[in-house]
Amino acid sequence: MRRILTATLLLCMFAVGLCAQTGGGNVCPIVHIVPERLPDMTMPRSGHSVFYVNGELTVVGGHTTNFVTTPTAEYWADGQWHPMTMAYPHDNGFAVVLRSGEVIIGGGHSEPLGVGQTYLLERYTAATHTFEGFGCLDCRRVLANATQLADGRVIISGNHYADDAIGCYDGRSQVEHVRSVVQPRSNPYILPTADDNALIVGGNDQYDRQPDSVWVDRVKGDAFRVPLLERWHPVYTDQPFSSSGCSIGGHAYLLTTTDRNGQLGIVMVRDTVFSLLPTACPIPMETSYGTVFYKGPVAVDRQRQRGYVIGVDSLYRRQYVLAIDYAREPAALTLYYTDTLEQANITIPVVTPDGNLLLAGGHPNNNYKPLSSVWLYHFGTTAPTTGSATWQGWLWIVAIIAVIAALTCLLVLRRRRRRLPVSKSSTGSADGEAPTATNDEAATATDHEALTASIFQLIEQDQRYLTPRLKLSDIANELGVSVATVAECIKTSRQCNFTELIAECRVRHAQRLITEHPGMKVAAIIEQSGFTSESTFFRTFKAVTGLSPKEWLAQQTGNTDAD
Numbered sequence: 130m131r132r133i134l135t136a137t138l139l140l141c142m143f144a145v146g147l148c149a150q151t152g153g154g155n156v157c158p159i160v161h162i163v164p165e166r167l168p169d170m171t172m173p174r175s176g177h178s179v180f181y182v183n184g185e186l187t188v189v190g191g192h193t194t195n196f197v198t199t200p201t202a203e204y205w206a207d208g209q210w211h212p213m214t215m216a217y218p219h220d221n222g223f224a225v226v227l228r229s230g231e232v233i234i235g236g237g238h239s240e241p242l243g244v245g246q247t248y249l250l251e252r253y254t255a256a257t258h259t260f261e262g263f264g265c266l267d268c269r270r271v272l273a274n275a276t277q278l279a280d281g282r283v284i285i286s287g288n289h290y291a292d293d294a295i296g297c298y299d300g301r302s303q304v305e306h307v308r309s310v311v312q313p314r315s316n317p318y319i320l321p322t323a324d325d326n327a328l329i330v331g332g333n334d335q336y337d338r339q340p341d342s343v344w345v346d347r348v349k350g351d352a353f354r355v356p357l358l359e360r361w362h363p364v365y366t367d368q369p370f371s372s373s374g375c376s377i378g379g380h381a382y383l384l385t386t387t388d389r390n391g392q393l394g395i396v397m398v399r400d401t402v403f404s405l406l407p408t409a410c411p412i413p414m415e416t417s418y419g420t421v422f423y424k425g426p427v428a429v430d431r432q433r434q435r436g437y438v439i440g441v442d443s444l445y446r447r448q449y450v451l452a453i454d455y456a457r458e459p460a461a462l463t464l465y466y467t468d469t470l471e472q473a474n475i476t477i478p479v480v481t482p483d484g485n486l487l488l489a490g491g492h493p494n495n496n497y498k499p500l501s502s503v504w505l506y507h508f509g510t511t512a513p514t515t516g517s518a519t520w521q522g523w524l525w526i527v528a529i530i531a532v533i534a535a536l537t538c539l540l541v542l543r544r545r546r547r548r549l550p551v552s553k554s555s556t557g558s559a560d561g562e563a564p565t566a567t568n569d570e571a572a573t574a575t576d577h578e579a580l581t582a583s584i585f586q587l588i589e590q591d592q593r594y595l596t597p598r599l600k601l602s603d604i605a606n607e608l609g610v611s612v613a614t615v616a617e618c619i620k621t622s623r624q625c626n627f628t629e630l631i632a633e634c635r636v637r638h639a640q641r642l643i644t645e646h647p648g649m650k651v652a653a654i655i656e657q658s659g660f661t662s663e664s665t666f667f668r669t670f671k672a673v674t675g676l677s678p679k680e681w682l683a684q685q686t687g688n689t690d691a692d
Contacts, residue, residue: 155409155411157411157413157462157463157464158463159413159463159464159465159466160463160464160466161465161466161467161468162450162465162466162506163467163468164504164505165506165507166503166505167503167504167505168208168210168503169210169503170188170203170210170501170503171201171203171210171212171501172193172199172201173193173194173490173498173499173501174188174190174191174489174490174491174499174500174501175192175368175475175476175496175499175500176190176191176220176221176237176243176368176369176496176499177189177191177490178190178191178219178222178223178224178234178369179476179477179489179490180224180232180479181226181479181481181482182230182232182253182255184482185205185206186204186205186479186489187205187232187253187255188202188203188204188489189202189215189224189232190202190215190219190220190222190224190234190237191219191220191221191499192220192238192499193499194499195497196241196242196243196496196497197241198218198219198220198237198238198241199220200214200215200216200217200219201213201215202215202253202260211258213258214260215253215260216249216251217237217247217249217251217262218237218249219234219235219236219237220238221236221243221271221272221367221369222235222236222237222247222249222270222271222273222369223235223236223273223275223285223369224275224369224371225276225277225283225371226371227283228277228281230254230255230256231252231254232252232253233251233252233275233298234250234251234252234260235249235251235275235285235304236249236250236269236273237271238271239269245269245271246269246270246271246289246290246291247266248268249262249266250263250266250304251263264304265302265303265304266285266296266304267294267303267304268288268291268292268306269291270287270291271288271289271291272288272289272316272369273285273288273316274286274316274317274318274319274370274371274372275319276371276372276373278321278324278326278327279323279324279325281299282298282299282325283297283298283299284296284307284319284327285304285319286317286319286346287314287315287316287335288313288314288315289315289316289335290336292313292335294306294307294308294310295307295308295310295329295346308348310346310352311344312331312334312343312346312352313334313335314329314330314332314333314334315331315335315365315367316331316365316366316367316368316369317329317330317331318330318331318363318372318382318384318426319372320372320376320380320382321380322347322380322400322401323380325348325349326348326349327348328347329345329348330343330344330345330358330363331363331365332363332366333365337365337651337652337663338663338664339362339365339663342354342359343355343358343362343363345358345401355403357404357405358396358403361386361387361394361396361405362388363384363386363396364387364393364423364426366425366477368425368477368491369477370425370477374426374427374428374429374477374479374480375427375428375436376429376431377397377429377431377434377436380399380400381397381398381399382397382399383395383396383397383429383436383453384397384398384426385425385426385438391414391661392411392412393412393423393451394406394412395408395412395436395453395455395460406453406459406460407458408453408459408461408462409457410462412462413464416466418442418447418466419442419443419603420442420443420596420598421440421441421449422440422441422443422597423438423439423440423449423451424438424439424475425439425477426438426477427453428477428478428486429480430480430484430508433484433509434454435452435453435455436452436453436455437451437452437453437478437486438451438453439474439488441473441475442473443596445472445473445494446470446471447466447468447469447470447473448466448488448504449464449465449467450464450465450466451463451465452465472500472502473493474488474489474491474493474502475492476488476489476491476492476500481505483509483510484508484510485505485506485507485508485509486505486508487503487504487505487506488503489503490503577618577621580610580618581621581622583608584615584619585622587604587608588604588630588631588634594630594631594634594638594659595635595638595657595658595659596659597659597661598661599631599659601627604627615627631659632669632672635658635659635660635669636658636669636670636673636674638657638658638659639654639655639660639666639678642654643678643681643682644685651678666678
């Protein structure tokens, strides 16, 4: 009977879950999509820029296999990729398409492995497919961004592990320093608000740290704080992107943000006013396939008044695309998902002239093994879906039947328990012998031990603790038991709760990375250990070990000078 009850409850949960996925009420529709695989680029790339110029899809710079910078580019024409040689390498540099049709490309890492910054600046002429080095930046820069104002000037800002400032290119050979910034940033948004002015805002500072307070700098005028951004923090993007890609017209823009719980939100910026975009349903963070991790800025199709944010699952095997129909009030949302892919692209999407979404290259959470794959999502030319929510009605019927069946089974089970006689062996014999465990009690103990072993096998040996935002319910669902049961097994076996167990596992993993890979960057250690932010990493490390990572490393190496 217990097995029947369990199966019935699982059927109920499955049916209700499917109903929720397919829409209805205030639940976001979740729809299957099949992208088209285009021919691969001539080489794997990450840290590259992708844009349309002169009607051609063009990819420039980045790094290739083994994290080696590449001074190459390529464009798509006549059904194939055509390679080009650049004047300089630009890995995590910026590229801005000018109204003249020329492209200014600048900055980037000076060495492989994402090391250093450069002054390098060059011009790409699409009509002749040629590159020309012509000047230098105002300072060495990497992970900067650039935008052309209506007055023709190009504003440049942002840096990584180096000082930040606002620079200006006005057509001469050298970028001029404009002013310092109140808050240094890596890969910020630069949002024009007038012919000669722009806002500059970002998610992380130049050292990959999330600031406690978010300041907005301006090319002209004082910097200011936005109360909304204290709760909804801009999402940091570690791939080159163009701020113009998130423009919805009229000095208005859409920004991706998250709150402290990791919930994605879309903030609209209009001139200097920031507001949370109202949506018809909450942005889904979970599906029946697991947690969705959204990456990068909004890619806007202004003609169709639609924005897109890409996402992946925890294993980087399934791609998601959140579609935002921002012109509606409230904005309508649809989450599209693919079948399992060999590797999902982590890159900046671009909207094609006919309204499709294109992802070229990127990396599957490993900068040493970038991708050459190119995917096209047909949102503009053909219907993108292979299934929809038309079957929602009968799923709700199934769910209701399942609930009734579950309640009936529960009632029968309770009645049977009331009729069971009390066993002498469970209360002691007439001779005063100690009571012995019944078969049911022994089986329960065995099942508990087996379940506990399965829980720790899944969390520790299978390293599920490396999954960001892992929840107790994720483990319970995978094992087909209740959340309370998993919590009890962990508490009984380790005398700690689920959160404490995951924190300890992640810190131990980070300690191994620190000792085995002394040259690894802190950002990489944080990401590869399952932490979602630098502040969470340092706080958790201190809570588990009583020391900061630097103090702990000094203790391990015998160096007492932790400063």
